[in-house]
Amino acid sequence: MRKLTGFEAKIAPYTAELRVYCLRLARNHWDAEDLYQEVMMRVFQYYRNSGDIRQARPLLYRVARNLRIDQYRRSRMQSNCVSLEERSDPGACLADACPEYVAVRSLVEWTAEHLTKREMCMLFLFAVFRYTYREIAEELGCTLSAVRMVLHRSKLVLRSSANTGGSAIKTDVRGKVVDFWTKALLHQTPSSRQNVSI
Template sequence: MEKIEAFRELAGPYERELLLHCYRVMGSLTDAEDLLQETMIAAWRGLPGFEGRSSLRTWLYRIATNRCLNALRDRRRRLPREPVPPFEPPAPTRWGEVTWLQPYPDVLLDGLPASAPGPDARLELKESVALAFVAALQRMPPRQAATLILRDVLGFTGPETAEMLGTTETAVKGALQRARAATPAPPVEQPDDGVAGRFAEAFTRGDVDAVVALLTDDVWLSMPPAPHEYQGRDAVREFLARSFAYARSSLTRVGANRQPAFAAERDGPAGIIVLTLRGDRIAALTRFHDTALAARF
C-alpha cells in the first residue's frame, strides 16, 4: 500500500496533462481515458527499471505516446456506431472521416499551464486543444501527428522526441515538416462579443434565419459520430430547417476545447454543440450526438 501511495505522489501530478496528450493523439476522450489508465499501469510496473536518465515526466510521456500509437496500430480505436437520423436529412456536402472525434471539457484543462515548459513549443494551450487542430491530427499518419504534438505542443527537443519514438532526429525533422504543412493556421484570437449568446437564443427559438445570419459564407456543420457534413449557408440552412421542423432543443452554456459550447437537451441530454468563431461570425458548428458526453460537462 505504501508503494502505491508513493507512486501516486510521483505520477499523480502528471495525470491531467497525460490525459490531454492521449486525447490529442486519439481525438476521443473515451479512448484517452482508457489509454491513460494503461499508461499508469505500465508506469507502475516499469518503475523499478526507471533509471532516471530522463525526467519522470518525459518517461511518462514516452509510455503514453507509445501506448496510443500501439492502440492505433492494433486498430483498437473505438469507432462509434453511426446514429440513425430521426428525420430525412438533405444530401451532405461530403462524408466526414473523423467520426470518433469528441469534445474535451474545459474543466479538465483548468490548472494546466497556458504554455508548455519545453523550449521548442510553438502552440499555446488554447490553440492546441481547438477542435480544428485535434481533427487535423486525426487525418495525419499517427507517428507524424505524435511528432507534431511532442515538438510543437509539448516543446520536447528533437533528440528527446527521437528517443521517445524510437527513431532518428532526421526522421523527426521530416515528420515534423510534413505535419506542419498539414496543420491549419491557428485562428486569430477574437472575443465572443455576444455571438454565442445570440446563437443560443436563435437556436432555442428554432429561428433558422437568425442562426444563418450569424454564420460565415463558408461555414461547416458536422455531427460526429454521424458522417454527414454540410458547407455553406444554404446547405446549413436546409439541414437546420428540417431539424427544427422535427424538434427543438434548449441549450445550456458549457466549456469545451476553450471554445463557446452548449449542452443541448430535448427530453434529456441531446449532445454537445461547439462553435468555432472567425471574427464576429461562426465558421464551424460541431454537434456531438453522443448523449453520454453530457455528464462530462
C-alpha cells in the first residue's frame, strides 16, 4: 500500500461524503463527477499555495457549494428565460444550488421587516454567533446597557409579530443589509461593525 501525500492524507477521510454532497448539489452523476473533480483541483491549488489545510471538510464543502452556485448562475445567465432583475441580483435563484438559501433569506427578510440595521446586527451577533453583551458592545462601540435594551426590545418586537401575525413596521433596512446577513448566516461568519453602516 503506497503512502499518501500530505494533500491526500488531509482530504482522504472526506472524499466519499464529498461525492455524495456533489451528487446532491448537481442532481445527476455526470455533473456531480465534474463538480467533484473541479473541487479537487481548486482545493489542491489552495493547498499548493498555502502549504496546508487546517479544516479540510468545511473547505471541501464550501468550495463545492460555491462552484455549484457559480455554475448555476452561468447557466441561468446563458438562458433567455432570466429576467433583468435576476441578472442584476447576485443572490437570485440560488434555491436549486443551495437549498438552505431560501430558508435563511426568508428569515433575514422577515427580521428586516421588523428591526433596524443596528437591532438586526445585535440580534444576529447574540443569537446566531453567540457573542456576549460585552463583545457586542465592543464590536459596535456602544454601552452594555444599550445592548441589553436593544436586544430586549428586539425580542419583544419579533415575539409580538410572530404571535399576532402583526404587520411589518417601517425600518431603515435595505437590500444590501439583507444580502449581507444572508451570506453571513449561510457561511457562519460573524460580521464586524461595518455591517451597521451598510
